[in-house]
Amino acid sequence: MAAPDRQRSATADGPQQSAVTLIGSVQRAMRLLESVAGHEHGAPAKQLARETGLALPTAYHLLRTLVHEGYLRRDKGLFFLGEAAERLSSSGAQEKRRSTIVDALAQWRDLIGAPVYYAMYRDGEIEVLCVSDAPGNPAVEEWADFRETGHAHAIGQCLLAQLDEDVRRDHLDRYPVRSLTPYTVRDSHSLVRRLDRMRRTELVVERQEYALGTVCAAIPITLGTTAATMAISLPSHQADRLPAAARQLQTGVDRLLGSLALSISI
Template sequence: MRLLESVAGRPHGATAKQLARETRLALPTVYHLLRTLVHEGYLYRDKGLFFLGEAAERLSSSGAQQKRRSTVAAALAQWRDSIGVPVYYARYRDGEIEVVCVSDTPGNPAVEEWADFRETGHAHAIGQCLLAQLDDDARRDHLDRHPVQSITPYTVCDNHTLLCRLNRMRRTDPVVERQEYALGTVCAAIPITVGTLTATMAISLPADQADRLLSAAQQLQEEVGRSLGSLTLSISI
């Protein structure tokens, strides 16, 4: 790791002797470790100089991605605590609904995914909010692959009814569903607009607290609006 750090600090490359001096390792040990790192793809050698290899670049990229995920998780936890509800972040990517992060507590647990979120987008606020942001062709393509089906007695009953509902939604308004995905639970989702990203933040509540749903969703929308600039890169993961 010390060798990798030393090489990373020298974008124009470094010799084995330079690295040995910087890391205060014996030169034979450095040669042995450099051969191993080159063999594994973490370094490459060119004209006697060592540079970071593709494996090290992938490692760095993975670390940066994890840091962005941590930033999103921290924001969700903050909103969870300030509003007192579970908070979800999801996006639509490659034709599928993807729940990226969920923040809840034992006192305010998230909805149990008893039916695959990807296949039941018509039944929950997250899916409806994401589908509402797509164009008509993309919506129909999604429903061709994941047809409307009854999840609870309150679930929308067919494609036509769902498409009519989606067409009536205003792009900036929270999307609300009451017990369509899970009996005893109500949910609301707000659209997230960052470039071409199709995403949403959502909340859920027990049905006996349904009177809190809209005000909690509006509070989340305000919180997200204030933080979206600093979160733009992180939510694009």
């Protein structure tokens, strides 16, 4: 009698019919992974088989497969999560951190009425990691590589001001100062003097040094040895709005700095 009941439940409608396509070995392997994840200090195969309700031979076979694929590792008879499983976890965490930054930038963009940028100095380079703009408030066009022109825009100046002397000198040796507009700083000596006068927590303002018709302000975010910044840009005819808009962004950044600390390396 049991077999006909199973057949009816499997063919009665679409969703139940699709259930028969589930692969039991995958389900059992996932239960083992979940069980291992619950044991920070590892667990033996017998305990894992008991917790997942699997026969010991089946558990052994799946555990060996998971170890071979890198999702688990075995040490002195105990099973732990392996590098492959940890990569899956870190990818999910990284996406969550990225989402936190993207949502924050969109919120500030709408509140301030200006494009908002998030950038870091990482591995010797200026990296603009996220930009949030809108059709009515477009971001600055990257007409000259942001990485190579850090001396000319607020984002780059803000990051360079946070670096120690040797790292900054190395950067400027690789990307020498050059004029982009009539307002760009003229030489590296003048730039370094300007950067040295800045406090690491000071707002950085740049007026048409990177692009004519654009003014920008950048907020430094320094966490340990990480140099990061959030910035806004406005058309130059709205330059009088820049100080208040920058203060508004800085207030928001200060308020969310705790969560930003977790999201800083998206």
